[in-house]
Amino acid sequence: MSTLTERTAEAETASGYRPARTLPLRVELVRQLKRRRTLVMFGILAALPFVLVIAFAIGGTPSDRGGQVTLMDTATASGANFAAVNLFVSAGFLLVIPVALFCGDTVASEAGWSSLRYLLAAPVPRARLLWSKLVVGLGLSLAAMILLPVVALAVGTAAYGWGPLRIPTGGSLDSGTATQRLLVVVAYIFLSQLVTAGLAFWLSTKTDAPLGAVGGAVGLTIVGNVLDAVTALGHWRDFLPAHWQFAWADAVQPHPEWSGMIQGTAISITYALVLFALAFRGFARKDVVS
Numbered sequence: 297m298s299t300l301t302e303r304t305a306e307a308e309t310a311s312g313y314r315p316a317r318t319l320p321l322r323v324e325l326v327r328q329l330k331r332r333r334t335l336v337m338f339g340i341l342a343a344l345p346f347v348l349v350i351a352f353a354i355g356g357t358p359s360d361r362g363g364q365v366t367l368m369d370t371a372t373a374s375g376a377n378f379a380a381v382n383l384f385v386s387a388g389f390l391l392v393i394p395v396a397l398f399c400g401d402t403v404a405s406e407a408g409w410s411s412l413r414y415l416l417a418a419p420v421p422r423a424r425l426l427w428s429k430l431v432v433g434l435g436l437s438l439a440a441m442i443l444l445p446v447v448a449l450a451v452g453t454a455a456y457g458w459g460p461l462r463i464p465t466g467g468s469l470d471s472g473t474a475t476q477r478l479l480v481v482v483a484y485i486f487l488s489q490l491v492t493a494g495l496a497f498w499l500s501t502k503t504d505a506p507l508g509a510v511g512g513a514v515g516l517t518i519v520g521n522v523l524d525a526v527t528a529l530g531h532w533r534d535f536l537p538a539h540w541q542f543a544w545a546d547a548v549q550p551h552p553e554w555s556g557m558i559q560g561t562a563i564s565i566t567y568a569l570v571l572f573a574l575a576f577r578g579f580a581r582k583d584v585v586s
Contacts, residue, residue, distance in 0.1 A: 374459035378452025400496030494571030
């Protein structure tokens with residue numbers, strides 16, 4: 297009986313059809329790159345370093361307050377410091393937005409346009425559809441996080457010169473070491489944002505409103521930041537991804553400390569895997585026709 301069923305399934309499958317070859321990543325990537333929201337988001341991130349340079353030019357060089365030097369006070373020390381400051385002012389909120397946008401808009405927008413059913417009728421397997429959209433969404437998120445420090449490093453070097461990374465607590469890192477540490481910082485920020493990506497992607501499979509998925513992911517991320525500020529929670533805050541979002545500061549020290557970043561990465565990946573699994577499980581049973 298099973299053999300007959302297998303033969304019937306083979307007969308109903310078109311010759312040359314390979315589920316793994318449907319909706320190639322390059323096709324999905326081109327589709328997403330052509331969208332206006334992608335270009336606008338990249339434009340905003342690329343413009344931020346120029347805005348900060350203008351702000352420093354108008355307001356003057358940052359100065360320490362009460363003898364305590366912060367990372368912001370060293371923004372104009374070199375291009376490397378300027379890039380680090382751009383990451384510092386963006387990691388808490390601005391970099392959350394492209395992650396939520398690229399991962400939360402991808403499926404919900406197709407459902408909202410009523411084009412999702414036609415993609416699945418191509419036929420593109422549901423798991424393949426989600427996989428392609430998830431990989432492209434994460435890829436664009438990573439590209440956005442790389443774009444900001446690269447532009448900031450170029451703009452900062454042109455404005456303040458190429459030099460070592462001055463550390464607020466004292467000492468400095470030579471240019472080569474500083475570049476390597478900034479790469480580590482970008483990688484950690486990306487991993488720490490996987491929770492937002494997971495929330496956005498899961499919500500994207502649950503709603504036909506892209507704004508709901510994107511806004512929901514950003515809102516829940518903000519709630520996590522608020523809960524982390526509640527010191528009464530004590531050690532429970534260690535289980536919040538937001539608690540470790542600035543652990544990357546330990547990487548830009550003369551002697552880097554990795555324990556905080558390791559814990560933050562482990563928590564972020566764990567939450568993200570659960571959310572991605574929920575997205576695939578729910579979408580496999582979702583009615584995309586009605």
